[in-house]
Amino acid sequence: xxxxxxxxxxxxxxxxxxxxxxxxxxxxxxxxxxxxxxxxxxxxxxxxxxxxxxxxxxxxxxxxxxxxxxxxxxxxxxxxxxxxxxxxxxxxxxxxxxxxxxxxxxxxxxxxxxxxxxxxxxxxxxxxxxxxxxxxxxxxxxxxxxxx
Amino acid sequence: xxxxxxxxxxxxxxxxxxxxxxxxxxxxxxxxxxxxxxxxxxxxxxxxxxxxxxxxxxxxxxxxxxxxxxxxxxxxxxxxxxxxxxxxxxxxxxxxxxxxxxxxxxxxxxxxxxxxxxxxxxxxxxxxxxxxxxxxxxxxxxxxxxxx
DNA sequence: CATAGTTTGTCAAGTAGTTAACATCCATGA
DNA sequence: TCATGGATGTTAACTACTTGACAAACTATG
Numbered sequence: 001x002x003x004x005x006x007x008x009x010x011x012x013x014x015x016x017x018x019x020x021x022x023x024x025x026x027x028x029x030x031x032x033x034x035x036x037x038x039x040x041x042x043x044x045x046x047x048x049x050x051x052x053x054x055x056x057x058x059x060x061x062x063x064x065x066x067x068x069x070x071x072x073x074x075x076x077x078x079x080x081x082x083x084x085x086x087x088x089x090x091x092x093x094x095x096x097x098x099x100x101x102x103x104x105x106x107x108x109x110x111x112x113x114x115x116x117x118x119x120x121x122x123x124x125x126x127x128x129x130x131x132x133x134x135x136x137x138x139x140x141x142x143x144x145x146x147x148x
Numbered sequence: 149x150x151x152x153x154x155x156x157x158x159x160x161x162x163x164x165x166x167x168x169x170x171x172x173x174x175x176x177x178x179x180x181x182x183x184x185x186x187x188x189x190x191x192x193x194x195x196x197x198x199x200x201x202x203x204x205x206x207x208x209x210x211x212x213x214x215x216x217x218x219x220x221x222x223x224x225x226x227x228x229x230x231x232x233x234x235x236x237x238x239x240x241x242x243x244x245x246x247x248x249x250x251x252x253x254x255x256x257x258x259x260x261x262x263x264x265x266x267x268x269x270x271x272x273x274x275x276x277x278x279x280x281x282x283x284x285x286x287x288x289x290x291x292x293x294x295x296x
Numbered sequence: 297c298a299t300a301g302t303t304t305g306t307c308a309a310g311t312a313g314t315t316a317a318c319a320t321c322c323a324t325g326a
Numbered sequence: 327t328c329a330t331g332g333a334t335g336t337t338a339a340c341t342a343c344t345t346g347a348c349a350a351a352c353t354a355t356g
Binding site: 010012014105119122134 | 155158161164166266275281287288
Binding site: 303309315324 | 327328329331334335336337340341342343344347348350352354356
């Protein structure tokens with residue numbers, strides 16, 4: 001078969017899903033999808049440095065540095081120095097930020113459950129497993145390991 | 149299961165694949181992945197208007213309009229008016245543009261075949277079919293139909 | 297201890313997209 | 327026929343990223 005066809009299919013599917021997530025988040029939480037990812041990723045870590053968060057998000061340190069003021073202005077994230085360490089910053093969700101991250105994640109989860117409820121003919125657990133398998137297999141490849 | 153997990157898996161897989169494609173294209177053809185998509189999409193249509201090409205690429209008309217000079221400067225694409233139609237422009241690959249699109253697509257196809265050659269334990273045809281099925285099913289949903 | 301190297305965070309400049317506004321061209325129907 | 331409405335292509339201003347350069351702060355080694 002045409003082996004690049006599957007990459008197009010994947011891209012299309014991801015586009016549809018991310019667009020849906022973005023619309024839900026904008027409509028209900030005044031949040032873009034990428035702002036949502038920022039908050040959720042930050043929540044999943046324990047007071048990360050900007051540098052580490054950048055790595056988790058797959059963007060540059062500069063990108064995180066530039067976006068921080070937006071979250072600080074809205075009192076969603078606090079930036080602090082750890083005493084005895086003049087070099088690294090420490091990022092943390094505020095109570096408000098944590099509430100927003102949790103609520104929006106729960107909401108999205110519920111929406112996707114509805115979205116997927118009619119896909120009876122497809123075993124989604126199975127599909128997830130297969131996709132992870134493919135990712136793992138591709139990852140064995142030295143070229144790809146360097147990318148991520 | 150956590151139904152949003154699959155969306156993360158999909159995003160990660162797409163990121164890995166697109167990064168690999170981008171690196172191959174830059175290294176071998178001085179082309180970014182999105183420039184490649186521009187050329188390949190243009191090639192797959194018969195002298196489309198910028199507006200139609202934008203729709204195919206899933207970007208705005210403004211984006212296509214802004215990028216056209218880059219391709220014209222490199223003599224990869226010609227922009228012309230159809231006589232008797234003062235409104236629409238007509239886009240076409242030059243001979244050089246067509247050669248580049250064809251060669252880079254063939255190259256990428258070959259590389260992905262190598263990449264996928266060790267995924268014996270996964271039936272990629274089957275996976276592609278399943279992904280298309282999921283996309284179809286989600287598409288039934290009125291909300292998503294409006295997005296794409 | 298000094299110093300050479302590494303990591304971090306930020307800034308500046310560049311790229312690729314967006315939306316909104318606009319002029320222009322074409323089609324359509326009163 | 328002509329006025330109006332819709333689609334097209336361009337521009338301007340904005341957003342979110344990139345890379346490269348940099349200073350400051352740590353780390354490790356002679």
